[in-house]
Amino acid sequence: MTLKNRLWIALGLFLLPILFQAAHYTGLPQPRPTPQMPEYASFRAPEAPTPSAELVPAEVNHSGARILLDLNHQNTYQIADVELFTRALAARGATVEYYFITDLDTRPLAERLKYADAFVLFSPYMIFEASEVTALRDFVAQGGRLLVFADAYRGVQGYSGEFPDTVSANLLLAPYGLSFTGNYVYNLAENDGNFRNVKLNDFAENALTSGLKQVVFYGARSVNITGGEALIRGDANLRSSLNDQGGGLAVAGVDASGNVAAIGSYTFMTPPFDQAADNARLIQNLAEFALSGQRLPALANFPFVFTRPVSLVTAGNAKLTAETLTAVAGLQTTCAESTCR
Amino acid sequence: MNEKQPLFTWENARAILLWAVLPLVAGLLIAAALLPQPQIGIIRLSTQIDPVSASDLLKQLDYVRQHPEIRGVVLVLDSPGGTVADTEAVYMEMLKVRQQTPIVASINLMAASGAYYLSVGSDYIFCKPTSDVGNIGVIGYTPPAPSLVDGIVSTGPYKLFGFERDQYVRQIEAVKQGFASAVKLGRGAALKAEMSEVLSGKLWPGMEAVRLGLADALGTESDAIEKAAQLAGVRNPKVVEIYPLAIYDAPVSSPFYGVSPDGVTLTTPAKAGLYLLYIPPATLAAEK
Numbered sequence: 001m002t003l004k005n006r007l008w009i010a011l012g013l014f015l016l017p018i019l020f021q022a023a024h025y026t027g028l029p030q031p032r033p034t035p036q037m038p039e040y041a042s043f044r045a046p047e048a049p050t051p052s053a054e055l056v057p058a059e060v061n062h063s064g065a066r067i068l069l070d071l072n073h074q075n076t077y078q079i080a081d082v083e084l085f086t087r088a089l090a091a092r093g094a095t096v097e098y099y100f101i102t103d104l105d106t107r108p109l110a111e112r113l114k115y116a117d118a119f120v121l122f123s124p125y126m127i128f129e130a131s132e133v134t135a136l137r138d139f140v141a142q143g144g145r146l147l148v149f150a151d152a153y154r155g156v157q158g159y160s161g162e163f164p165d166t167v168s169a170n171l172l173l174a175p176y177g178l179s180f181t182g183n184y185v186y187n188l189a190e191n192d193g194n195f196r197n198v199k200l201n202d203f204a205e206n207a208l209t210s211g212l213k214q215v216v217f218y219g220a221r222s223v224n225i226t227g228g229e230a231l232i233r234g235d236a237n238l239r240s241s242l243n244d245q246g247g248g249l250a251v252a253g254v255d256a257s258g259n260v261a262a263i264g265s266y267t268f269m270t271p272p273f274d275q276a277a278d279n280a281r282l283i284q285n286l287a288e289f290a291l292s293g294q295r296l297p298a299l300a301n302f303p304f305v306f307t308r309p310v311s312l313v314t315a316g317n318a319k320l321t322a323e324t325l326t327a328v329a330g331l332q333t334t335c336a337e338s339t340c341r
Numbered sequence: 342m343n344e345k346q347p348l349f350t351w352e353n354a355r356a357i358l359l360w361a362v363l364p365l366v367a368g369l370l371i372a373a374a375l376l377p378q379p380q381i382g383i384i385r386l387s388t389q390i391d392p393v394s395a396s397d398l399l400k401q402l403d404y405v406r407q408h409p410e411i412r413g414v415v416l417v418l419d420s421p422g423g424t425v426a427d428t429e430a431v432y433m434e435m436l437k438v439r440q441q442t443p444i445v446a447s448i449n450l451m452a453a454s455g456a457y458y459l460s461v462g463s464d465y466i467f468c469k470p471t472s473d474v475g476n477i478g479v480i481g482y483t484p485p486a487p488s489l490v491d492g493i494v495s496t497g498p499y500k501l502f503g504f505e506r507d508q509y510v511r512q513i514e515a516v517k518q519g520f521a522s523a524v525k526l527g528r529g530a531a532l533k534a535e536m537s538e539v540l541s542g543k544l545w546p547g548m549e550a551v552r553l554g555l556a557d558a559l560g561t562e563s564d565a566i567e568k569a570a571q572l573a574g575v576r577n578p579k580v581v582e583i584y585p586l587a588i589y590d591a592p593v594s595s596p597f598y599g600v601s602p603d604g605v606t607l608t609t610p611a612k613a614g615l616y617l618l619y620i621p622p623a624t625l626a627a628e629k
């Protein structure tokens with residue numbers, strides 16, 4: 001064998017394991033995209049929306065008005081949570097009272113409503129008694145204002161999930177074509193820093209929405225309206241947590257008479273949320289709404305005369321004519337229909 | 342007259358040794374030196390992402406960078422996520438490693454929140470048909486409103502509380518944007534779901550995650566190993582667990598989750614802060 005052949009054999013045997021190993025371990029690498037890092041420095045926390053509506057100075061034009069706030073139905077709010085609202089009422093000359101039955105004050109709701117201009121209800125859990133429901137219906141029928149607030153942050157967490165603050169409120173609201181859904185609304189596209197902080201721009205023409213361009217609700221429930229008017233609606237991206245469906249969900253509405261309002265949030269009243277968008281103006285509007293009812297006084301509204309047995313006394317030379325007897329009969333009828341004895 | 346030569350002579354043996362055996366042995370030695378058996382490294386995350394587990398992951402990724410014979414990595418995930426900064430640290434390191442070494446994620450039971458954040462830092466994502474995948478988003482505990490605390494002196498209104506409460510909530514949105522960007526960049530054209538759907542925070546079963554483009558395919562750990570080898574352009578790799586090679590320190594226990602007064606470990610973190618974490622809702626309600 002020539003030297004040249006020997007060299008070829010040696011070279012072949014030298015390369016053989018290298019080629020074998022290369023073939024055994026090497027495949028065709030697949031092209032891979034170059035990994036890209038997010039531009040972290042470009043991400044910013046969103047700014048809070050600034051107010052656009054003008055705040056109207058409160059005028060003391062409701063002196064003597066009384067607003068009754070419910071605290072008797074395991075309401076899940078603190079007095080401080082709604083202090084901006086009660087302050088707005090007081091600034092207009094109204095007296096704010098709380099309905100809370102204790103050993104020292106056992107007056108029933110019907111008694112307390114006699115002097116009230118509005119009854120305001122925040123997140124009740126205890127069901128209203130039949131006498132209370134009747135008293136409130138009479139109150140509204142006579143032009144008293146009823147404001148009912150629910151709030152998605154005020155649900156009570158249980159082992160099997162949330163107990164929403166809607167059941168008791170909905171029983172009261174049912175005759176007026178209003179009800180809350182036990183959900184929260186959210187908006188992934190247009191929000192104030194978080195999907196559940198929803199910006200609302202769609203307002204119906206109403207004193208309650210006067211001057212508003214945008215409000216922000218922080219944890220709101222939607223309001224179903226079958227017999228009234230939606231006051232504040234979300235856009236197409238506002239969705240319900242219950243089914244992720246949306247499109248025109250309302251978060252506030254009034255009944256057909258305009259005396260009953262259902263508002264699906266009140267966290268917006270609590271600082272610092274009152275400073276976002278036109279929330280402060282909405283608080284003012286709500287206070288004005290509570291004080292602007294046209295209450296028609298009935299005999300039962302008079303505090304002392306018709307709460308006890310009544311004796312009819314004639315003074316002077318009054319004659320028992322047919323007209324006088326008709327007037328007295330009318331008084332008796334009214335008294336019998338109301339809660340006076 | 343020709344004399345027949347014997348088959349074995351010392352001269353022939355010397356020639357075979359010189360021209361055959363010697364080149365073959367040299368070839369074998371050089372082949373072993375030049376072309377060692379490629380390795381696919383396995384890195385596992387089976388707990389929440391916290392400073393301890395993140396440190397372990399970073400050490401393992403560093404080991405991969407220091408050892409070129411590891412040609413691909415399979416990141417096996419079974420985690421509900423964890424702290425934001427730790428997740429981001431591992432994710433960013435993964436992107437560096439990926440510049441030289443492909444990483445394939447293999448999701449077992451769950452890759453939720455921060456664990457999914459790590460998944461999108463890989464080249465390819467496998468999951469099981471019913472793996473829990475997604476939960477993209479951030480959770481945080483709102484700090485208390487600033488107030489004066491009797492007996493504590495501080496030099497600024499937020500020295501004691503750290504954050505303005507409202508700003509803290511907004512900051513979550515900025516963290517979410519980072520997560521969303523990582524998902525978009527990581528999944529690229531493979532992502533079929535709308536971002537609004539992606540950012541809803543849902544957990545999807547693996548088969549749905551594949552349909553939405555949040556994962557690439559259903560498959561096992563061995564499928565992930567094959568894919569890593571394929572991406573790296575290697576065959577017949579040796580599979581090695583990176584943890585025992587890279588971690589020398591004894592694990593340090595960390596109280597990541599809170600403990601109830603009666604000694605039961607909770608599913609919510611012990612410390613307030615921002616988390617890329619999935620908390621089972623049933624247990625959350627029970628602990629509230």
